Amino acid sequence: MTESDTGLRERLVDVGVELLASEGLPALTLREIARRAGVSHGAPRRYFPTHLELLSAIARRGFADLADRVGRTPDEDAGPRARVAALARTYLEFALDDPGMYELMFRHDLLESGHLGLRETSLPLFALFAGLVGEVRPEADARRTAGALWANLHGIAQLWRWRSLQLAVGDEDFAPLLDAALTAHLGAENGR
Template sequence: MPYHHGDLRRALLDTALEAIGEQGPAALSLRDVARRAGVSHAAPTHHFPDKTALLTALAAEGWSLLADALREAAANEGEFAELGVAYVVFATSHPAHFAVMRAPGLARADDPELEAAMSRARAEMRSGVQRFEAGSTRDADTTALAAWSLVHGLAALILEGAVPLKADADVAEVARAVTARLRPPP
């Protein structure tokens, strides 16, 4: 995807996502991103001084997109489990973002944009848990951790190919069936 005068920063982010999709975040190099984007090897440093800065920007973007997906699921006044469905659908439809978001040590954890995006996503999940646990004596933080563990694990298993999907089954259907287990039995 050669860059043609416009938003170089966005072109670099998109090119990096493509490369991550092929080889994973650890193997990413600024030189390869520049080559793929059709710019000089020094061009990326005008926006990203190093690989970590590029990966941090992608992680922040991913967490922000996840927060938006969770907010949209909550706005539709769906059940709590729909937040989990939104998480799995996000992860499987944005696998490169998801790979960067779950790769410890590749991004700057103290980056203000990244911290803000992560906080927003956590707040959306926390809000859903609080609605779900209203009137319950259960600890909402433990419920949030259990829900996150379930949907994060499911997303990772789908992306790794460990959960083979039938041609006629879509990710949302599988996620909905699994997250239904979050409801107390009748």
């Protein structure tokens, strides 16, 4: 692939990321991405033979962004529970800041497709999360406990976006719900 090919491939992904942020998942068509990138509607197929491959490349950017945010959470000096809490908050903030990308990243068809190693991009984040959960709850099955906590966080993110939780619990900050989820899955902080 030439440098100009690489440039156009990246531009198509950039346009997809921008389109996703501004108009959401339904707007992510090959034709619209091509139009906004200023190329023929068939040009994306040169780099991404299927729509799923282009969507996977866009989702990969989301996982890179999430991994970058995770990399900026508290360091090893913080205890494992504090790190789990920071990662959970980072995850919720990401989901709420970029809901279109969040929705795209966790589409089953993309993760199962194997395009661009998307599954392998997402699993290290879960492994980090599960490892920390295991440090907090060494007696528990860390992967299952982390999976349950992650499912809880995913539900909080979705219901918060829909404003259902604010209506149900009367909070305008998700922090109390996050604390409740952490306590439910990890136990009370410092044995309280």
